[in-house]
Amino acid sequence: MQLLVQQLSPEPSDHGFGIVTMQTASYILQAYRPETGVQFFVTADLKTENLASFLRDVYVLYADYVMKNPFYELDMPIKVDRWETHLRNLVEKYRIRQTL
Amino acid sequence: MSRPSLQALGDASFARSEHVSAELLALTYGSFVRQLVQDYESPSDVNAQLESIGYNMGVRLVDDFLAKSNISHCSSLAKTAEVIAKVAFKMFLGVSATVGVWSQDKKTFGIVFDDNPLAEFAELPEECAGLWYSNVLCGVIRGALEMVNMKVECRFERCRLRGDECNEIRVSLHEILVEQPPKGED
Numbered sequence: 001m002q003l004l005v006q007q008l009s010p011e012p013s014d015h016g017f018g019i020v021t022m023q024t025a026s027y028i029l030q031a032y033r034p035e036t037g038v039q040f041f042v043t044a045d046l047k048t049e050n051l052a053s054f055l056r057d058v059y060v061l062y063a064d065y066v067m068k069n070p071f072y073e074l075d076m077p078i079k080v081d082r083w084e085t086h087l088r089n090l091v092e093k094y095r096i097r098q099t100l
Numbered sequence: 101m102s103r104p105s106l107q108a109l110g111d112a113s114f115a116r117s118e119h120v121s122a123e124l125l126a127l128t129y130g131s132f133v134r135q136l137v138q139d140y141e142s143p144s145d146v147n148a149q150l151e152s153i154g155y156n157m158g159v160r161l162v163d164d165f166l167a168k169s170n171i172s173h174c175s176s177l178a179k180t181a182e183v184i185a186k187v188a189f190k191m192f193l194g195v196s197a198t199v200g201v202w203s204q205d206k207k208t209f210g211i212v213f214d215d216n217p218l219a220e221f222a223e224l225p226e227e228c229a230g231l232w233y234s235n236v237l238c239g240v241i242r243g244a245l246e247m248v249n250m251k252v253e254c255r256f257e258r259c260r261l262r263g264d265e266c267n268e269i270r271v272s273l274h275e276i277l278v279e280q281p282p283k284g285e286d
Contacts, residue, residue: 034166035248036163037249059166063168067160
């Protein structure tokens with residue numbers, strides 16, 4: 001599990017809600033776009049599973065530590081320590097699950 | 101989705117969420133309203149402030165709702181109404197609401213609920229006769245729906261604090277916003 005990039009503007013080629021997967025020779029890109037328009041992307045090694053469930057868990061963390069943080073300004077870059085800590089822990093949890 | 105399963109979804113979401121003391125919520129909200137009444141004097145100004153505060157809550161709350169309720173895309177206004185009443189009201193307020201009467205043009209519906217944890221112990225004095233005590237809820241609905249591209253207007257129609265037999269919020273759909281890709285981006 002490597003980068004987690006978050007964009008707030010829709011892509012022109014976006015085809016609606018739900019999950020989008022893209023696979024190349026060296027990595028998988030998985031995207032998740034809930035109805036509010038926020039987008040979550042994750043890139044991972046080819047054999048990684050559970051990316052969809054990972055992104056849904058990320059969405060829960062986003063709802064908790066970003067959106068419900070009264071000091072976070074909407075549409076601004078996210079600089080929230082608790083969000084990053086929980087995100088790191090989630091990545092670790094999925095990484096461990098993957099290696100079992 | 102049929103009505104029983106939306107209800108089950110609401111109950112499940114409510115059961116899964118963290119619970120807080122009803123007294124704490126009622127007292128916190130009550131002191132909040134009292135402060136606004138002192139600051140703004142006119143009940144209609146307080147109503148507007150409550151709605152505006154609710155709006156700011158709603159734009160943030162909607163992601164929590166979508167992330168935790170596992171609700172799928174609402175294909176119609178009718179489905180949206182059912183989801184608000186059966187799932188959202190249950191999940192956040194712990195109350196069972198129902199969808200009330202629809203307008204002729206099918207663009208306005210009511211959310212009807214009996215219990216209201218915000219107003220559990222309150223009684224409106226005469227000088228606050230024009231106050232919609234729980235108007236924050238109207239703002240929450242408006243804010244939340246705007247984030248899923250629905251521009252609505254919400255207002256209280258009936259309120260038990262005002263002597264009505266139940267609480268009702270009327271929600272009117274003004275327009276469905278279409279997301280435009282930003283200009284100049286590839």
